[in-house]
Amino acid sequence: MSPRHDAAGLLGPGGELSKALPGYEHRPSQLELAREIERVLETRGTLLAEAGTGTGKTLAYLVPAALSGRKVVVSTATKTLQDQVFQKDIPLLRDTVGLPFEAAYLKGRNNYLCAHRFEAFDKSPAFATREEAALWPGLRDWALGTQTGDRAEADLPDAFAAWRQLSTTSETCLGSRCPLFEPCFVTRARRRAENADVLVVNHHLFFADLALKSRPGADGAAVLPRYEAVVFDEAHALEDVATDYFGVQVSSFRVDDLATDALSALPPSDERSGMLSALALTVRARAEALFTAAPAVLGVAANEGAVRLTPETGARLSAAADQFGEALAGLAALAAGGDEPELVSVRRRAGELAEELRFVLEASAENHVYWAEPRGRGLSLRAAPIEVADELQKRLYGSVDTVVFTSATLTAQGKFDFFARRMGVSLAGEGVRALAVGSPFDFERQAALYLPTHLPEPNDPEFPRAVADEVVALAEVTGGRAFVLFTSLRNMEAVHRLAAPRLACRALLQGERPKAALLDAFRAEPSVLFAAHSFWEGVDVPGAALSLVIIDKLPFASPGDPLVAARIDAHRARGEDPFSAYQVPDAAIALRQGFGRLIRTRSDRGVVALLDRRVTSRAYGRAFLASLPKMRRLGHRDAFRAFFEDGRPR
Numbered sequence: 001m002s003p004r005h006d007a008a009g010l011l012g013p014g015g016e017l018s019k020a021l022p023g024y025e026h027r028p029s030q031l032e033l034a035r036e037i038e039r040v041l042e043t044r045g046t047l048l049a050e051a052g053t054g055t056g057k058t059l060a061y062l063v064p065a066a067l068s069g070r071k072v073v074v075s076t077a078t079k080t081l082q083d084q085v086f087q088k089d090i091p092l093l094r095d096t097v098g099l100p101f102e103a104a105y106l107k108g109r110n111n112y113l114c115a116h117r118f119e120a121f122d123k124s125p126a127f128a129t130r131e132e133a134a135l136w137p138g139l140r141d142w143a144l145g146t147q148t149g150d151r152a153e154a155d156l157p158d159a160f161a162a163w164r165q166l167s168t169t170s171e172t173c174l175g176s177r178c179p180l181f182e183p184c185f186v187t188r189a190r191r192r193a194e195n196a197d198v199l200v201v202n203h204h205l206f207f208a209d210l211a212l213k214s215r216p217g218a219d220g221a222a223v224l225p226r227y228e229a230v231v232f233d234e235a236h237a238l239e240d241v242a243t244d245y246f247g248v249q250v251s252s253f254r255v256d257d258l259a260t261d262a263l264s265a266l267p268p269s270d271e272r273s274g275m276l277s278a279l280a281l282t283v284r285a286r287a288e289a290l291f292t293a294a295p296a297v298l299g300v301a302a303n304e305g306a307v308r309l310t311p312e313t314g315a316r317l318s319a320a321a322d323q324f325g326e327a328l329a330g331l332a333a334l335a336a337g338g339d340e341p342e343l344v345s346v347r348r349r350a351g352e353l354a355e356e357l358r359f360v361l362e363a364s365a366e367n368h369v370y371w372a373e374p375r376g377r378g379l380s381l382r383a384a385p386i387e388v389a390d391e392l393q394k395r396l397y398g399s400v401d402t403v404v405f406t407s408a409t410l411t412a413q414g415k416f417d418f419f420a421r422r423m424g425v426s427l428a429g430e431g432v433r434a435l436a437v438g439s440p441f442d443f444e445r446q447a448a449l450y451l452p453t454h455l456p457e458p459n460d461p462e463f464p465r466a467v468a469d470e471v472v473a474l475a476e477v478t479g480g481r482a483f484v485l486f487t488s489l490r491n492m493e494a495v496h497r498l499a500a501p502r503l504a505c506r507a508l509l510q511g512e513r514p515k516a517a518l519l520d521a522f523r524a525e526p527s528v529l530f531a532a533h534s535f536w537e538g539v540d541v542p543g544a545a546l547s548l549v550i551i552d553k554l555p556f557a558s559p560g561d562p563l564v565a566a567r568i569d570a571h572r573a574r575g576e577d578p579f580s581a582y583q584v585p586d587a588a589i590a591l592r593q594g595f596g597r598l599i600r601t602r603s604d605r606g607v608v609a610l611l612d613r614r615v616t617s618r619a620y621g622r623a624f625l626a627s628l629p630k631m632r633r634l635g636h637r638d639a640f641r642a643f644f645e646d647g648r649p650r
């Protein structure tokens with residue numbers, strides 16, 4: 001490797017990037033991380049690498065990946081980050097620095113325009129609302145001219161319902177039997193992916209691929225091309241995604257999609273069409289009977305959380321499930337009589353639905369948890385592995401010899417043990433290394449932690465009112481410029497209702513408009529944004545626009561969630577204390593994510609206000625404080641005010 005062609009030659013002082021980019025700042029922690037990733041790509045193994053905010057970890061993994069000569073998949077937590085890596089960081093290395101490597105990105109199938117469905121839709125477009133219809137001329141022009149078919153280019157509202165008619169899922173795509181398979185955008189994106197040295201995907205697609213490949217009877221089916229190494233960015237988010245994809249989900253929506261596709265699978269002139277439609281309508285009616293009966297039988301209430309399923313409760317639905325299963329079998333049998341791609345798809349999906357419904361309602365597989373949850377106006381019956389460590393051993397580590405996990409938050413109390421265990425990695429194992437590189441930010445100078453002790457405990461009925469008072473008082477000092485992050489939508493709404501009318505600045509609320517539009521509004525004018533889960537991570541507001549992050553409660557996962565309850569039980573069954581072994585470290589990592597919203601550049605300055613008094617009144621609070629960077633602590637509003645007054649130019 002020539003000096004230019006190693007991580008130091010590119011990222012180090014006097015390296016290629018410093019020559020190409022005016023104002024480039026060499027960051028020793030970035031180079032340390034890049035060297036470690038370079039080493040693992042060369043020698044094989046597993047690396048757990050925590051890189052504090054501002055390290056520049058994207059380039060720290062992209063440079064070694066591009067130089068490695070191996071086929072590397074980079075997986076990000078969100079499509080936004082995926083687009084950023086592909087559109088910003090990769091061009092920097094290829095075009096500005098001239099690093100010779102092929103890169104491509106791949107998203108889930110439903111992100112691409114389906115050429116086959118577009119042809120049918122264009123003949124008689126139908127929309128749920130006038131607003132959607134008004135977008136059609138522009139969308140049609142884009143569809144006729146796009147080179148990628150990637151929905152992100154079309155700039156559609158998140159909730160654009162007609163996209164379902166214009167795209168496919170792995171369930172509904174006709175695959176190689178499709179008449180437009182060759183010019184299909186998905187086919188072309190996959191070909192680019194096959195030829196790439198660095199392929200950028202997201203965790204959802206990565207685990208969809210892993211789940212598909214390891215399914216019994218998969219017969220070589222795969223979403224991703226063969227790869228030699230994988231780098232997971234934002235790796236703290238992996239467990240949730242893996243749990244979803246290694247589980248199964250039978251929803252009323254899925255049945256409805258199947259019935260809709262079966263109804264249009266054959267032209268009306270086909271003599272089998274009448275019978276197929278009748279069977280599709282029977283499937284729909286029996287599913288409706290099942291999903292209408294299920295909430296009362298299982299005790300699921302609208303707007304409430306999930307309810308755990310047991311073999312006993314599942315059996316109470318067996319009559320309706322058997323009837324539904326018979327209807328699915330009838331549909332599959334008729335569809336098996338033809339080799340049209342639409343019929344082949346209907347037969348496969350009807351068979352899978354019947355099989356998965358049986359699996360969920362039996363609720364008997366070892367190490368699995370089963371539950372029912374409301375989903376919009378529908379219902380979802382679900383099963384998932386309680387822990388994914390064993391699944392990852394079987395499905396991931398057995399098939400790829402180089403795995404890098406990186407994130408700004410992998411450790412709790414400075415240790416990797418919790419994350420490693422959840423991922424099924426033994427820190428003492430051969431070829432396993434762990435590295436934590438610090439943030440270049442000076443938290444002791446730039447940040448402070450406000451820990452008031454005058455609020456009631458979070459389970460006190462007066463807590464929302466006290467939080468609202470505190471938000472109003474703190475926002476008055478900062479002139480807004482604050483995120484208020486909640487652990488539940490209910491508390492978010494309650495506090496917003498109480499505080500918003502009393503604020504001197506604008507109040508924004510998660511859900512009132514799309515996330516990107518909320519962030520634009522937040523940056524444009526001093527505001528207080530009331531938000532829950534989706535703003536705890538992956539949100540970047542550098543500068544004075546965000547000077548205060550208020551966190552209402554320690555972010556413990558709800559023990560009412562069947563998956564969390566099952567994990568707690570699993571720890572207990574092993575003779576461990578679930579609180580210290582699972583709930584506290586899990587919440588500490590989540591808290592670090594929320595904290596990480598505050599300081600995004602070296603010149604940012606601000607306060608995180610943690611309103612949950614348990615962090616100082618309970619012994620376990622120390623584990624949370626030990627997980628945050630060292631910084632000044634403020635106990636009173638006067639000290640809080642002084643922090644901001646000190647920072648103002650005099």
Ligand code: SF4
Pocket residue numbers: 113114115116117168172173174175176178179180181184185186187
């Ligand atoms: S292969 Fe699938 S996604 Fe592509 S055009 Fe055909 S049906 Fe649509």
